[in-house]
Amino acid sequence: MINVIQKYFPELTEKQLALFDQVEKLYPQWNEKINVVSRKDIDELNVRHVLHSLAIAQYVKFVQGTTVVDVGTGGGFPGIPLAIYYPQCRFHLIDSIGKKIKVVQTIITELGLKNVTAEQVRSEKHTNKYDFVVSRAVTAFPKFVTLTRHLVSSKNKNAVPNGILYLKGGDFEEEIKPFKNKTSVVKLSDYYKEAFFDTKKLIHLTR
Numbered sequence: 001m002i003n004v005i006q007k008y009f010p011e012l013t014e015k016q017l018a019l020f021d022q023v024e025k026l027y028p029q030w031n032e033k034i035n036v037v038s039r040k041d042i043d044e045l046n047v048r049h050v051l052h053s054l055a056i057a058q059y060v061k062f063v064q065g066t067t068v069v070d071v072g073t074g075g076g077f078p079g080i081p082l083a084i085y086y087p088q089c090r091f092h093l094i095d096s097i098g099k100k101i102k103v104v105q106t107i108i109t110e111l112g113l114k115n116v117t118a119e120q121v122r123s124e125k126h127t128n129k130y131d132f133v134v135s136r137a138v139t140a141f142p143k144f145v146t147l148t149r150h151l152v153s154s155k156n157k158n159a160v161p162n163g164i165l166y167l168k169g170g171d172f173e174e175e176i177k178p179f180k181n182k183t184s185v186v187k188l189s190d191y192y193k194e195a196f197f198d199t200k201k202l203i204h205l206t207r
């Protein structure tokens with residue numbers, strides 16, 4: 001049920017709600033062919049994938065024209081839900097695995113999204129600049145920073161400074177110590193009441 005999305009994002013338009021409805025139908029179909037989302041999570045797609053991705057939209061409302069790269073997008077998270085939420089921003093979804101990018105490209109086409117592109121490339125080899133790097137569950141935070149920091153542009157245009165927005169669960173106190181002065185951490189239980197979010201956090205590392 002997409003009601004859970006509407007509950008937290010009452011501002012969504014009919015068109016956006018229709019797209020989330022389509023997402024809910026498309027992923028189980030694709031997952032049968034290629035396991036892009038863990039099988040136990042597919043029944044909880046709206047909470048565990050869509051709402052989780054949209055936590056970034058709870059943290060910052062991107063201004064029109066903001067550019068975002070989703071590094072290690074896998075099956076399209078957090079990039080696809082964010083691209084639906086922000087039709088006036090541009091999203092580039094990258095992953096090192098070609099078959100994942102093929103599925104993501106098909107999903108983009110089936111949803112008819114015009115503000116998203118997807119590419120098979122490792123972040124270390126990618127050279128474009130973006131206002132934000134978004135990501136979930138790719139690697140330990142210090143390594144992720146090394147792999148992606150060069151992708152963040154210097155010109156800020158949003159209410160929060162450009163940087164990395166990383167969705168992560170568990171205890172990572174030690175991992176973020178080296179970046180202490182440049183990070184803010186938000187508990188997702190501040191945004192959502194579902195138990196799934198009790199251990200989930202968003203790290204914002206400024207450039």
Ligand SMILES: C[S@@+](CC[C@H](N)C(=O)[O-])C[C@H]1O[C@@H](n2cnc3c(N)ncnc32)[C@H](O)[C@@H]1O
Nearest residue numbers: 072073074077095096097121122123136137138
């Ligand atoms: C655990 S999956 C997470 C997928 C998705 N972000 C999600 O949360 O559902 C991690 C993904 O990161 C990709 N990946 C790891 N290192 C990468 C890099 N340096 N550049 C691009 N993709 C990378 C892997 O191929 C894999 O698809």
